[in-house]
Amino acid sequence: MLFSKFEEDFGREYDLKEREMRFLIFATNVEMIAKNNEKLRELGKDEVHGITKFSDMSVQEFQSTMLNHGMAGPSPNVTWAVAEPTKPSTAAAFDWRDSNVVTEVKNQMYCGSCWAFSAVEAVESQYAIDGGDLTELSPQAVISCDSTDAGCSGGWYYTAWMDYMEPNGGLPTADTYPYDTATEYGSATDCDSSLGEDVVSGTAPSSYAWATEECTSIFCNNQDEDTLKDNLVSYGPISIACDASDWSSYTSGVLTSDSCSSSSLKLDHAIQVVGYTTGDSTLGDYWIVRNSWGTDWGYDGYIYLAMDENTCGIADKAAMVYL
Numbered sequence: 001m002l003f004s005k006f007e008e009d010f011g012r013e014y015d016l017k018e019r020e021m022r023f024l025i026f027a028t029n030v031e032m033i034a035k036n037n038e039k040l041r042e043l044g045k046d047e048v049h050g051i052t053k054f055s056d057m058s059v060q061e062f063q064s065t066m067l068n069h070g071m072a073g074p075s076p077n078v079t080w081a082v083a084e085p086t087k088p089s090t091a092a093a094f095d096w097r098d099s100n101v102v103t104e105v106k107n108q109m110y111c112g113s114c115w116a117f118s119a120v121e122a123v124e125s126q127y128a129i130d131g132g133d134l135t136e137l138s139p140q141a142v143i144s145c146d147s148t149d150a151g152c153s154g155g156w157y158y159t160a161w162m163d164y165m166e167p168n169g170g171l172p173t174a175d176t177y178p179y180d181t182a183t184e185y186g187s188a189t190d191c192d193s194s195l196g197e198d199v200v201s202g203t204a205p206s207s208y209a210w211a212t213e214e215c216t217s218i219f220c221n222n223q224d225e226d227t228l229k230d231n232l233v234s235y236g237p238i239s240i241a242c243d244a245s246d247w248s249s250y251t252s253g254v255l256t257s258d259s260c261s262s263s264s265l266k267l268d269h270a271i272q273v274v275g276y277t278t279g280d281s282t283l284g285d286y287w288i289v290r291n292s293w294g295t296d297w298g299y300d301g302y303i304y305l306a307m308d309e310n311t312c313g314i315a316d317k318a319a320m321v322y323l
Helices: 002-009 016-042 059-066 114-129 139-145 157-168 225-235
Strands: 093-095 207-210 238-242 250-252 269-280 284-290 302-306 319-322
Touching: 002 016, 114 139, 114 157, 114 238, 114 269, 114 319, 139 157, 157 207, 157 238, 157 319, 225 238, 225 269, 225 319
Parallel strands: none
Antiparallel strands: 093 269, 207 319, 238 269, 238 319, 269 284, 284 302
């Protein structure tokens, strides 16, 4: 039975009443997945949806638990310039993981803390690019101690950089201030300033830039992804925000703009773009995006988004931090 295999694969244990409820949700999701895949095949798309660790969650549960409600509506006003690329993106493929400046995929669990993970991951990569050892820094410090943003209820990577990390003088390591169980299950713990202030020298942000022109409107269909690509190659992995409302069933292939919105008013998840591939004989042109839902989702924790479609709003608020 498909549901029994799901329980075994993802270590689910329910009491009888909950199992009946979860089975009904699972059956509904499997039916939706089959219809979605049929529609995508008719459109000639390569993305594939299937059973994932989220398949026993209703659409409402997934969106209320895993996504970033703090991104809904207008975002904080930030008047940055667009960075000037220093290198053209001439290679057919590029991936910052090949340069050992990207830490392992993390898992935010059931806390809407993607904004903090994206912010921290950008600093981790810049610190390594600047010559530091590749170091896992602490999302927990940001979630608990950033008073501008809202912990498990959402926030923005750029306010985390400006309003917490910069004045704090940087970040502690993940070992010094680890992600705790209460936060994993949606209740961010209070700030422990003694841990938050034990920072790694050289991790304090000093300046910021957009990686391509920001879009703040309901229509963001003509974003400059060439500049985004050049800045990715020139400076390092980039924090982005996307509409991830239908990512729960993603398993493989290149997700296209048929499956999400490009509007800046629909952004609900912060992640990190680390590379791209062009001219792939099977998948075409796509961005390589690192998620924070663990390695048991997507391509070992990554998703491929179609290039040159502003897929899911990838280029709406693409931002870079300098140390």
